[in-house]
Amino acid sequence: ADGKYQVTIATKAAIHYSGRVRWEPPAIYKSMCQIDVEWFPFDDQVCSMKFGSWSYDGQELDLIHEFFEEHEEDQPIYKYTNGNITVECLENGIDLSRYYSSTEWDIIAVPSVKKHEKYPCCPNMYIDITYHLHLRRKPLFYAVNLIFPCMGMSFLTTAVFYLPSSSGEKVTLCISILVSLTVFFLLLVEIIPSTSLVVPLMAKYLLFTMVTITVAIAVTVVVINVHFRSHRIHSLSKRARKLLLESKLARYLLLDDPKQLLGSPVKNLSFSSKKPNFRADRSDTLVVQSPVQFFNCNFEEFLSSTTPVKNPTRKKARIGPKFSVNRNQAGLFSSFGSSTSTPLIQRNRNVAARICETASHLAENDDDQSHLKTVVDELIYIATFMEDADHAKKIVDEWMFVSMIIDRVFLIIFAITCFVAEGMIKAAI
Template sequence: MWEGPWVGLGLDTKRSVWLDYSVRRAGASCGASEDGRERSKSHGEDLEWIDVKLRWNPDDYGGIKVIRVPSESLWTPDIVLFDNADGRFEGTSTKTVVRYNGTVTWTPPANYKSSCTIDVTFFPFDLQNCSMKFGSWTYDGSQVDLVLEDQDVDKRDFFDNGEWEIVSATGSRGNRTDSCCWYPYVTYAFVIKRLPLFYTLFLIIPCIGLSFLTVLVFYLPSHEGEKICLCTSVLVSLTVFLLVIEEIIPSSSKVIPLIGEYLVFTMIFVTLSIMVTVFAINIHHRSASTHSAMAPWVRRVFLHQLPKLLCMRGHVDRYFAETEGSAGAGGPPSSRSALEAALDSIRYIARHVMKENDVREVVEDWKFIAQVLDRMFLWTFLLVSIVGSLGLFVPVIYKWANIVIPVHVGNANQ
């Protein structure tokens, strides 16, 4: 127990008190909650002011220049976080450091949670701005004024976070005025960016792999039923990924996340591939008995022109011209009748063989058209997949890697 001479405590509230305000020895961690709000935590703040009634002469008190007094025993400023998220506005009660010249230093440890809107447009390559606004709850500027010690926050005292990286942390002082008074406040603005390695490895790369796996569907033979099975399996996998992302990303109807756009793009991509595959299988199983003769333009485009453009081996049309043979004159009537009977049999066999050959040729033509369609959609879907993936991710990754910090950040109410 302190047994020395007591120092009179008090404060003349009619005088203006200047607070030297800063955030030190702070640790920060940020994350997204289910309600779509971002939580930014800061621990510890330094408050310093001069109380003229707490001055003494060290020579009169045994050379004592510094004492430590419980904060409950003297006046302390009611500095609170205005945009508080957890409903707790007070910090932990600790002792204040009082010097003989009346300077009072108070560093109350506190766990502040600030709520700010999160923008998941470019998730997981997103950049978030979150601010923390501090000020007096009951005193106006004529009674308690805030002086910002330093605009730049020392980031070396912040704890590391495996999901977020602090890009910029700055402070600014502002005033809010009404009809009679003005109220000073200090705003700390934090610019943070997400570290996307985890989401890249476990979300983006598998989604891109599934997208390119869809392209391989068109490389399978058209008569294989596994084409539809593969497409359906990829579609189910994408649906599972979409459900996983819905659990990770805060729900918001204002913007669509980048990874969500890519998943929707891939699902449409796979759905179209299923439709095209069904059409190609239908083409593959066509025959002369089920469909009418092939149109001339179809034969010209799919049997002659497209195979050359797609680097495929040409399909040769083989048609037999039915020629009518005539029996030569001469010979005895009996020999002529026997020869005509033999020729009739040969003609019958030839017509039958030619008919079977025509049917087989029609079937082969339709199968070749199915192969041409598969090859055409293979290159088309591969090109669309590459262009779509690069078009969605490359600009965002480039922007994320070359972040330009804005002059004024934060979303505090000015």
């Protein structure tokens, strides 16, 4: 405390008829107290000011509660003795009638304690009075400017996992939230007293949120990596497909059924980019009656056929005198024209229809068989390419759906984590 108590303003003394003199010189007392910032900004502090004399003992100087003498009937005084110490406690030891309210602190209680203590150095007791000021910080300023923005940014962490991976802004959003919380953390460091004894509650919450966002950045990088995987390098394992795509996990996460979106599971296929060739194979050929029968210009029936062209009575049939149709190639036409054709196939219906019409026209003349063979080769090449592209697209769609499942799982986890963290803060308050 500040030990300089000089009276700088001259004041008058009140003299009573009984000989009592009342003199109240104004003085400013400066004191220091230890601040506990563990529950900042919802903290209570207790500061004490002790008044006594080291020069005069209790027989020469007595300190009394003047406020108690004026209101002796209104409030009781508590006394107890413990060895060489006698204590008198008063609940309201300070007159607050002229107190001006502070914008940062509320005064909760102002008890006072009077002690008669005998020290080993002296035979007589010494008297002192200690005033305890119970202060409570007003949290409105910190709640509006610090707590609510931090809570809002912590909830934005869950929005990161709801943002589509194809937008390309997931990592940017995470880093923006992390930078914002870092700014608030630096602001908090400037506000609270510098101490290494305890970590404030608000600092714990900010550190927890920053760790959460750091984990969210790592998870987001993994999700983006899964989202943009292709069929050429990565393949979905059987366990992952069974757990993520073939189970009911997507329904529990409120996502669409992957079986309806993706269709049948994609098998591990080797994608060919080479143009297939026609060869007359005696052991693996199919029978067709004529080129016109094979290239039926009714393209809707051609696409709706689900089985290869077959003739059980003959083992081999030639399209004209020069070439025959391979069984695998005929089966390719069947799968290409199946009823489960993809949008990629549907977009090329007009091209294939024109090729089919041209091939049927050329098949009517024996002189145009060489041209017909070229048309068939090109048609099979287009069908092979479209089928390969369809399978590749299915694999890419599977990886995209897996990334959506991972996003939804961590969205739920982080949402629960944010609610639990804020609930713990409210419970601590």
